[in-house]
Every structure is written in C-alpha cells, then in structure tokens.
Amino acid sequence: MRHVIFRVEKERYGLPLSAVREVVVPPERYTRVPRAPAAITGVMNLRGRVVTVVELRQLLHLPEGPTPLCRVVLLDRGRRDLGLLVTDVDGIEAVERVSAAPGKVMPAVRGVARLGGLGVTVLDPEGLDAAVVALFTPSK
Amino acid sequence: MTMDMSRYLGLFISEATEHLEALGRDLVALEREATADTVDSMFRHAHSVKGMASSMGFEAIAMLAHRVEDLVDAVRQDRKLLDRDLVDLLLSAADTLMAQVRAVAASREPEAAAPLLEQLSVRVRALTGHAPAVTRVAQVTLRKPGDPPAEEDPDPAAPAAVTPGTPDVAVGSTALAVMPPASLMPPRDLSAPETLYGAPGARPRTDVPAEAELLSSVATLGANLKVLANVDADGPPSAPRWSVRLRISPTCQVPGVRAFLVHKRLSTLGTLVDLRPPLEELKAGRIPDGFIQVELDTAVGEAGIQTALRNVAEVEVVSVSQAVPEPPILAITSQTADSARASADASSRTVRVRTELLDYFLDTVGELMLATARLREVGKVLPEVSRPALEEGVYRLHTLVKDLHDKVMSARMTPLSLITDRLPRAARDLARRKEREVELVITGAEIELDRAILDELADPLLHLLRNCIDHGLEAPEERLAAKKSVRGRVLVTVRRARDRVIIDIEDDGRGMDPAKLKASALKRGLITEEAAARMADRDAFLLSCLPGVSTAKDITDISGRGVGMDAVKRVVESVGGTLEIESERGRGTCFTLRLPLTVAVVHLLLVQVGEEVFGLPIAKVVGATEADPDALSRSRETALLPHGNGLLPVHLLEVLLGVPASPRPGFRPFVVMEGDAGTGKVALAVDRLLGQEEVVLKPLSRPLDLLPGLSGVTILGSGRPVFILDVPRLLTA
Amino acid sequence: MAKRVLVVDDAIFMRNMIKDIFASGGFEVVGEAANGLEAVEKFKELKPDLTTMDIVMPFKSGIEATREIIKADSSAVVIMCSALGQESLVMEAIEAGASDFIVKPFRAEDVLAVVKKVLGEA
Numbered sequence: 005m006r007h008v009i010f011r012v013e014k015e016r017y018g019l020p021l022s023a024v025r026e027v028v029v030p031p032e033r034y035t036r037v038p039r040a041p042a043a044i045t046g047v048m049n050l051r052g053r054v055v056t057v058v059e060l061r062q063l064l065h066l067p068e069g070p071t072p073l074c075r076v077v078l079l080d081r082g083r084r085d086l087g088l089l090v091t092d093v094d095g096i097e098a099v100e101r102v103s104a105a106p107g108k109v110m111p112a113v114r115g116v117a118r119l120g121g122l123g124v125t126v127l128d129p130e131g132l133d134a135a136v137v138a139l140f141t142p143s144k
Numbered sequence: 145m146t147m148d149m150s151r152y153l154g155l156f157i158s159e160a161t162e163h164l165e166a167l168g169r170d171l172v173a174l175e176r177e178a179t180a181d182t183v184d185s186m187f188r189h190a191h192s193v194k195g196m197a198s199s200m201g202f203e204a205i206a207m208l209a210h211r212v213e214d215l216v217d218a219v220r221q222d223r224k225l226l227d228r229d230l231v232d233l234l235l236s237a238a239d240t241l242m243a244q245v246r247a248v249a250a251s252r253e254p255e256a257a258a259p260l261l262e263q264l265s266v267r268v269r270a271l272t273g274h275a276p277a278v279t280r281v282a283q284v285t286l287r288k289p290g291d292p293p294a295e296e297d298p299d300p301a302a303p304a305a306v307t308p309g310t311p312d313v314a315v316g317s318t319a320l321a322v323m324p325p326a327s328l329m330p331p332r333d334l335s336a337p338e339t340l341y342g343a344p345g346a347r348p349r350t351d352v353p354a355e356a357e358l359l360s361s362v363a364t365l366g367a368n369l370k371v372l373a374n375v376d377a378d379g380p381p382s383a384p385r386w387s388v389r390l391r392i393s394p395t396c397q398v399p400g401v402r403a404f405l406v407h408k409r410l411s412t413l414g415t416l417v418d419l420r421p422p423l424e425e426l427k428a429g430r431i432p433d434g435f436i437q438v439e440l441d442t443a444v445g446e447a448g449i450q451t452a453l454r455n456v457a458e459v460e461v462v463s464v465s466q467a468v469p470e471p472p473i474l475a476i477t478s479q480t481a482d483s484a485r486a487s488a489d490a491s492s493r494t495v496r497v498r499t500e501l502l503d504y505f506l507d508t509v510g511e512l513m514l515a516t517a518r519l520r521e522v523g524k525v526l527p528e529v530s531r532p533a534l535e536e537g538v539y540r541l542h543t544l545v546k547d548l549h550d551k552v553m554s555a556r557m558t559p560l561s562l563i564t565d566r567l568p569r570a571a572r573d574l575a576r577r578k579e580r581e582v583e584l585v586i587t588g589a590e591i592e593l594d595r596a597i598l599d600e601l602a603d604p605l606l607h608l609l610r611n612c613i614d615h616g617l618e619a620p621e622e623r624l625a626a627k628k629s630v631r632g633r634v635l636v637t638v639r640r641a642r643d644r645v646i647i648d649i650e651d652d653g654r655g656m657d658p659a660k661l662k663a664s665a666l667k668r669g670l671i672t673e674e675a676a677a678r679m680a681d682r683d684a685f686l687l688s689c690l691p692g693v694s695t696a697k698d699i700t701d702i703s704g705r706g707v708g709m710d711a712v713k714r715v716v717e718s719v720g721g722t723l724e725i726e727s728e729r730g731r732g733t734c735f736t737l738r739l740p741l742t743v744a745v746v747h748l749l750l751v752q753v754g755e756e757v758f759g760l761p762i763a764k765v766v767g768a769t770e771a772d773p774d775a776l777s778r779s780r781e782t783a784l785l786p787h788g789n790g791l792l793p794v795h796l797l798e799v800l801l802g803v804p805a806s807p808r809p810g811f812r813p814f815v816v817m818e819g820d821a822g823t824g825k826v827a828l829a830v831d832r833l834l835g836q837e838e839v840v841l842k843p844l845s846r847p848l849d850l851l852p853g854l855s856g857v858t859i860l861g862s863g864r865p866v867f868i869l870d871v872p873r874l875l876t877a
Numbered sequence: 878m879a880k881r882v883l884v885v886d887d888a889i890f891m892r893n894m895i896k897d898i899f900a901s902g903g904f905e906v907v908g909e910a911a912n913g914l915e916a917v918e919k920f921k922e923l924k925p926d927l928t929t930m931d932i933v934m935p936f937k938s939g940i941e942a943t944r945e946i947i948k949a950d951s952s953a954v955v956i957m958c959s960a961l962g963q964e965s966l967v968m969e970a971i972e973a974g975a976s977d978f979i980v981k982p983f984r985a986e987d988v989l990a991v992v993k994k995v996l997g998e999a
Contacts, residue, residue, distance in 0.1 A: 028282070035865040038801035039851055045807050047848070047865045052511050054857050055850055085845055090437045132847075140850035152894055157891045174948040184935075188887065188944045191933045196890045199982040277962050282982035401967045405978075408971055418935045429966065457977055554878045557903060590989065640901050767979055826917075 007099040013069035023129035026078040041139040055085040163189040204256040211264035218271040383443040392434035393458040436479030517861030561589035563602040581631035588638030604712040616653035650734040656727040658684035669742040685725035689713040750834035754805030759868040762831030766816040785827040883925040885916040902989040913937025947961040947974030
C-alpha cells in the first residue's frame with residue numbers, strides 16, 4: 005500500500021496515502037488555542053478551513069530535537085481538520101509487510117516496516133485521531 | 145405535541161387585565177350613552193379574553209368571558225335591550241373575571257363562578273331565544289420552572305393502536321406524510337384530458353355535440369332544482385360534467401365552514417349542477433359522515449378540480465370522475481395514480497438540488513463574506529479622499545452577500561422527517577427479529593435542520609433506535625414480571641429550543657446500570673478506580689460511548705458488540721452537537737441530542753490580549769469601561785469593578801485563557817459581559833478593544849470542541865482564525 | 878426559502894403565540910398588525926406569502942381587511958383565525974376571498990398543517 009513518508013528529526017514515519025489530504029508549509033504564525041494541551045501548536049487558516057495543528061513529536065512522546073518543523077501533513081478525516089507538524093516529508097513509497105512494533109504498544113502506531121533497508125514506523129490514522137482526542141480528555 | 149403555554153402566562157395576565165379594565169370603562173361609559181362603538185369595543189374585549197383564556201386552558205375564565213361576549217353580542221344586535229340590571233350583571237362579571245385573572249397571576253386556580261354563569265345564561269337565553277354555546281378550551285400543559293417535562297397529552301393523530309399489517313409496531317407521528325418523489329410517479333399521459341387543463345375547447349368537440357345539448361337542458365333543469373353556483377359565463381357550453389365525491393375530515397371542528405370553502409372553490413371552476421347535501425345543510429354542518437357529492441360542469445378537467453381542492457385542509461377527494469349527464473353515475477374508484485399525477489404538478493414548482501451543490505454555495509458564500517471583510521480592511525489604508533466610494537461599495541456588497549447567505553441557509557433547511565421516515569420500518573424489523581412488541585412514536589419530525597447536519601444524523605439515529613429496542617427494552621416475559629405492558633415504547637421527540645434542535649430517543653425499558661458500566665470501563669483500563677468512584681451516574685452512562693464498553697447481556701448481530709455508541713457520540717459532536725444520556729433502572733433510558741440548527745452569522749466584539757485576538761458575542765456584551773486593575777477594591781482574591789450600583793467580579797482574560805501577556809501597569813479596558821444564571825455579570829480585563837465585526841461562525845471540529853469555553857471559530861478579513869469565547873463556560877469549567 | 882408571514886390580531890398574546898408557532902414551523906414572520914387598517918397597510922408594504930387574520934378587531938374588521946387585501950392582490954393568501962361560534966363570519970370572510978381558516982384555541986400542528994396545505998407544501 006502506498007504511504008506518505010515523513011520524518012520527525014531523523015526518525016521515519018508513514019501514513020497510508022488514503023489518509024492524507026495534502027502536505028502544506030506551516031503558516032508564519034498560528035492562532036493559539038486557549039487552554040489546549042501543549043502538543044497543540046495552534047490553528048491555521050487553510051483556504052477558509054480552520055485546521056488544528058498538532059506537533060507529532062509531542063503526540064508520540066518523542067524527545068525535543070534541534071531541527072525546525074517544516075511541513076504540516078493534513079489528515080483526511082472527514083469533517084475534521086487535523087494537521088500533523090513534522091520535520092519534513094520525504095515522499096510517497098509503497099510499504100508492505102507491517103510487523104508489530106517493539107516496546108510499548110501505542111494506539112497511534114500500527115507497526116514497523118522496512119523501506120530501502122531502513123525502518124519506518126507506520127502510523128494508524130484512527131489511532132492518531134484517538135491520541136489527539138485523548139490529549140483533550142481529562143485522564144480517567 | 146403540546147405547546148408549553150407557561151411562557152405566555154405573563155402576557156396573558158397583563159393583556160387580559162388591560163382588556164378587562166377597558167371592558168369596565170366601556171360599561172361605565174355605556175350607562176351614560178350606549179353608542180354602537182362602545183358596544184363593539186366591549187364585544188372585542190370580551191372576545192379577546194375568551195380567546196386568550198381558552199388558549200391558556202383556563203376554563204372558568206373562558207366560559208365567563210364567553211357568556212359576557214354572548215350577552216354583549218345580543219346588545220349589539222339591539223341596543224334597546226340594555227338596561228340597568230344588565231349593566232350591573234356585566235360589571236359584576238367583569239369584576240369576577242378580573243379576580244380570576246388575579247388568581248392565575250398568584251398561581252392559584254381561578255374559581256368557577258357558577259351562580260354568575262347561570263345568571264348570564266338565563267339572560268342570554270331570554271335575549272336571544274337560545275341557549276349559549278359550549279365554550280371550548282385547549283388542553284394545555286402549564287409547565288412551571290423546575291417541573292419535570294409534562295407527559296404529552298394523548299394525541300388523536302398519534303394512534304397508540306396497532307396498525308393492521310404491521311402487527312408489532314404501532315407508529316404515531318405528526319408529519320411523516322410526504323409526497324412520493326417525482327421519480328416514483330407514473331409518467332404523465334399527454335393524451336389524457338386533464339393535461340388540457342386551462343385550454344378549454346382543445347378537446348375535440350366532435351364527440352360531444354349530443355352531450356352538449358343534453359347538458360344545457362340539464363343545466364336549466366338544475367337551475368330550477370337548485371342553482372348552487374354562479375354560472376361561469378366564459379365556460380363553453382360543451383364543458384364536460386364531472387362527478388366529485390369528497391369527504392370532510394371527521395376531526396374537522398367546523399365542517400360547515402369547511403364545506404362552504406369547498407363549495408366556493410368548486411363554484412369558481414364552472415357550473416355546479418348538483419350538490420348533496422344542499423348548500424344550506426352544508427353551511428349548517430349537517431353532512432352525514434362528512435361525505436359531499438358534487439356534479440360540476442367544467443372545462444378544467446380532473447387536474448383542474450384536483451388543483452382547486454389540493455390546498456384545502458381537512459378535505460379528502462374521494463373520487464373525481466367524468467359523469468355521463470343522465471343518469472348520473474357515482475363512480476367511486478381509487479384515484480391514487482391520478483392524485484399522484486396531480487401532486488406532480490405541485491412539485492414542478494420546486495427543483496431538486498444536489499447536496500454537494502448546496503455545500504458549495506455555502507462555502508462560497510462564506511468565502512464571499514471573508515473577501516468582503518478583507519476588502520473593508522484594505523479600504524482602511526486608502527487615502528481619505530478615495531475611501532467613501534469604496535466603503536459605500538463594500539457596504540452594498542456586504543448587504544447583498546449577507547442576504548445571499550440567508551437564502552442559502554434557508555435553502556439548506558430540511559425537515560427531520562427525511563431521516564425519521566425510515567425509523568418505523570427499522571423498528572418493525574428489529575422488533576420482529578427480537579420477537580418483541582414495540583410501539584414507536586415520532587413527533588416533531590417537521591422541524592427543520594441544516595441538510596449537512598441531517599445527513600450526518602441518519603446513522604446515529606438508527607443506531608440509537610436499535611439500541612433502545614435491542615438493549616433497552618426487555619423481553620415480553622421480563623416486562624410482564626416488572627408489571628409493564630408487554631409492548632415496549634420508544635419515543636422519538638424532536639423540538640426546537642432557541643437556536644438548537646433537540647432530539648430525544650427514549651425507551652421505557654430496563655435502563656442502564658452505572659455500576660456495570662464503570663466496572664466494564666475499569667476492566668478495559670479506560671478509567672481508573674479513583675475516577676470510577678468519583679464519577680456521577682450521568683457521566684457513567686456516557687461510558688457506554690467508549691469503544692468496547694457495553695453491558696448488554698446478550699450480544700447479537702443487531703446492535704453489535706458495543707461498537708457504535710462511540711460512533712454516535714463522535715458524529716453528534718462533529719456537527720457541533722452534544723449527546724446526553726439519562727437512565728433510570730427499571731424505567732428506561734433517554735438519549736438526548738442537542739444540535740445546532742445551522743451555521744450562523746454572529747456579531748462579535750474583537751479584543752486583544754497579548755498577541756492573540758478573541759471574539760466576544762456582542763449579544764452578551766453589556767458595555768466597556770477603563771480602569772486600573774491594581775487600584776480596584778478586592779474581596780478575597782477577586783478584584784471588583786464598580787458598575788452601575790454594584791460591583792462586578794473582574795477576570796483577567798489572559799489568566800482565564802492561559803495566554804502569555806504582559807499588560808502594562810495602569811489603565812486597561814474592561815468588557816462587561818452578561819453571565820448565565822450561575823455566574824451573573826462579569827468584567828473581563830483585556831489589552832485592547834479592536835472593534836466590531838460580523839462573521840460566519842464555524843462550528844469547532846474535533847478535537848477543539850472538547851475545550852470548554854469556546855463556542856466557535858471564525859476567520860477574519862485578515863485571514864486570521866479567531867476563537868469565539870463562551871464566557872460563562874470559561875468561568876465554570 | 879422560508880415563507881413570509883404577516884400576523885394580524887389585536888391581542889399581543891395571540892400574535893406571540895402565532896408567531897412562535899410559525900417560527901417552530903420554519904416560517905418567517907415579517908410583520909404584525911393589531912387592527913384591520915394596519916393589516917391592509919402592512920400587507921401592501923410587505924407583500925407576505927401568507928397573512929393570518931383575526932376577525933374581531935378594532936377600526937376595521939378582519940373581513941373588511943381581507944376584502945381590501947384581496948382587492949389589492951387577488952392571489953393573496955389570507956387565513957382567518959376564528960373562534961367557535963363565528964361560523965357565519967368565517968363564511969363571510971371566505972366570500973371575501975380568504976383562503977382558509979383556523980379555529981381558536983388552536984394547536985401548533987393544526988395551524989401548520991392548514992398553512993402548509995394552503996401553500997401547497999403538504
């Protein structure tokens with residue numbers, strides 16, 4: 005299945021192409037979302053749509069890195085306008101044979117695959133969605 | 145559907161009081177000089193009080209006012225009837241009415257004034273020669289604040305009885321009758337005479353000369369018997385004769401007037417040659433079983449006859465057939481195909497528009513509004529001289545775009561029946577499969593919602609219905625054991641509350657068990673032990689919306705395995721609505737969907753704190769002022785701003801919202817906002833007031849809708865997204 | 878597009894109730910009048926799709942107002958608001974051109990049913 009491959013720092017991630025609407029350059033400034041969790045960078049205006057931008061690094065509990073975040077991957081989630089802020093986008097690749105990810109199970113992660121000899125973490129669109137919603141829901 | 149009349153109570157009291165005071169004044173004036181004007185005015189006052197009281201369901205007041213009206217009416221016919229005693233009697237009636245209205249104002253039941261009523265009746269009978277008519281009073285629910293919603297009164301339009309053919313589901317609904325879609329209608333037969341409607345003479349004459357002769361002689365005959373209608377001078381003598389059979393609805397309150405209206409409509413089509421029952425009988429309402437038989441010479445054809453009657457309420461056209469003048473044949477045939485054809489004519493005035501096109505219109509109009517706002521922004525940097533012309537143009541553009549927006553919005557409004565129409569069938573099938581008896585009652589389906597919201601709701605509604613029938617309602621033996629009727633009941637009630645549409649889906653089944661739901665959620669690690677212990681029942685019910693949580697004993701293929709409720713909640717929230725669940729063990733469960741009507745235009749006051757801009761709904765803004773926050777008096781931790789005669793609690797918006805800001809010391813602007821019942825008025829400290837703006841409110845999409853205190857978002861002319869604050873919720877959440 | 882309604886009644890109570898009923902049915906109440914004179918003026922000014930007309934009113938009765946409205950616009954849709962016992966007045970109004978009638982005290986769904994029928998929406 006074809007996947008959009010992008011990076012957070014040096015780590016490579018993939019999302020099914022069908023789950024990605026488009027990739028855009030981040031705006032100069034975001035509108036802050038009051039009382040939002042830290043992972044929410046803010047909202048941006050994309051041709052009249054208000055898109056909530058989430059920093060993928062924080063969503064996946066990854067350590068902070070030095071590289072600027074240069075792309076927003078917009079998820080195709082029906083009416084929801086959700087964008088993932090990532091370091092950069094590499095391109096579209098066919099990803100086969102996804103196996104279970106080692107370590108702690110996260111709903112946002114579907115598993116891992118190999119691509120050109122390197123590992124790719126394949127993300128689960130529904131899981132990402134749930135992870136974002138979970139940020140907003142007081143822990144139960 | 146019963147109207148809650150309590151909101152009219154205040155108005156009833158004040159207006160009835162005014163009328164009664166005026167009635168008293170008129171009565172006093174009457175003693176001096178009985179002019180026709182005064183008597184007319186008295187009649188109107190009594191009549192108004194009667195109408196209002198009967199609408200409110202105050203029978204004692206309505207009856208007394210009715211008697212006064214009768215008596216004044218008699219005087220109106222003949223002012224010589226008026227004497228001192230009569231004025232005394234009327235005055236005491238006016239006083240009693242006033243006392244009754246005061247009783248209502250004091251939340252007491254108005255006392256029936258039996259002796260006075262009797263006296264009045266005696267006078268009415270003496271003056272008019274007949275007994276006064278019965279006073280009809282509405283069955284009314286008066287809901288006091290805090291009362292639980294009243295039971296709906298039994299609605300004759302919503303039969304509780306089992307409908308033949310659907311043995312296990314009885315369906316009651318108010319507005320589910322819809323026209324068949326045009327595509328389902330039989331193609332119009334162009335050779336049929338009805339297509340010649342409006343073209344007299346187009347029908348070949350050759351086949352009717354003998355008939356025409358016969359017709360005119362019958363018409364003359366008819367004139368001697370009963371000429372019931374004006375002869376249409378333009379009507380060709382060869383106009384064919386039609387036999388029309390109608391029925392006045394048995395629920396019609398004034399069949400006589402209804403019949404008269406029908407008669408009037410038909411008379412305009414041509415020559416009425418026979419009418420049974422005759423006109424005088426009709427007008428008096430003496431119509432056996434409501435059936436009316438008309439013989440009519442007209443060139444408009446069947447379609448024309450159907451058209452003339454189509455818009456008359458409470459009348460059913462039983463049959464329309466071309467009659468052979470002699471002997472008359474009362475053909476009573478089913479006319480379904482023909483009436484469907486007739487309705488096809490009505491639908492031709494509307495066109496079907498694809499939903500995507502409507503979406504496109506709305507998006508484009510929204511963008512037009514944004515573009516207009518942008519233009520206005522640009523105009524502000526133009527040199528002074530060239531501004532007025534641009535501003536005028538922008539103003540005009542703004543007006544047009546706003547009007548267009550309203551039209552687009554209203555074009556998108558669609559009755560809920562579009563999606564509730566399929567529920568009865570689904571209920572029947574589900575009930576069959578589960579071997580349960582279910583009565584489904586749908587009310588308020590005529591209420592309209594934005595099409596986009598409606599489309600999203602179809603599946604959630606069906607799922608909730610399934611949930612009620614499958615998990616909510618018990619098996620018949622279990623119901624019997626619980627002393628419930630064997631037939632379970634599911635009510636789908638739609639109502640409007642301000643700018644929201646509320647849908648309740650309610651069953652009278654076993655109810656939900658909060659403890660079980662908590663246990664199930666705990667087992668799946670969805671909540672902590674501590675959270676479970678603290679959780680209110682209301683919140684526990686919502687656990688059923690988490691994936692995998694279900695307490696259903698039997699897992700069937702109907703409702704699935706607890707999958708679905710999470711989807712229901714998600715969809716409802718994605719359209720800007722909320723889902724609430726109320727449940728009582730053994731009594732049943734009620735799912736409440738609160739939905740926005742539409743995407744709306746709002747007036748905002750834009751304020752700045754730090755680098756951020758926020759919108760406050762102008763409707764909630766009381767005023768603005770300037771003060772030095774450090775110089776304000778304090779009560780405990782809260783600073784207080786003098787406002788009017790009181791002090792308002794002050795909130796720094798940057799603190800309230802968690803926005804970084806470093807306000808300069810000294811004076812800063814405050815916006816005084818209306819709170820809700822809980823919070824009262826508050827003053828919000830901001831950094832700058834930026835001005836007012838009219839914007840298209842966008843509902844918050846997931847996950848932003850989960851944040852308390854935001855009511856929506858919009859995009860300003862500058863392209864900047866701005867959140868609209870819900871101040872009371874900000875303060876309480 | 879919501880149908881535009883003019884509500885004529887001398888009682889604010891009735892006007893409010895009727896307005897609420899129309900609002901609940903998705904209609905737009907564009908104006909109201911408290912007597913027959915005002916009704917005719919407002920009708921000419923607003924050109925509503927539908928007018929509800931009380932019968933007993935000061936200055937000019939609902940019947941007279943209906944007659945004048947129909948004279949001004951023969952396609953005008955006027956619905957009489959009557960009480961039981963006013964049958965002959967309603968018939969007079971129908972002669973004057975009224976399209977239909979409702980009987981007080983009325984229920985919201987009955988009013989909307991009649992109105993939608995008259996407007997050809999049901």
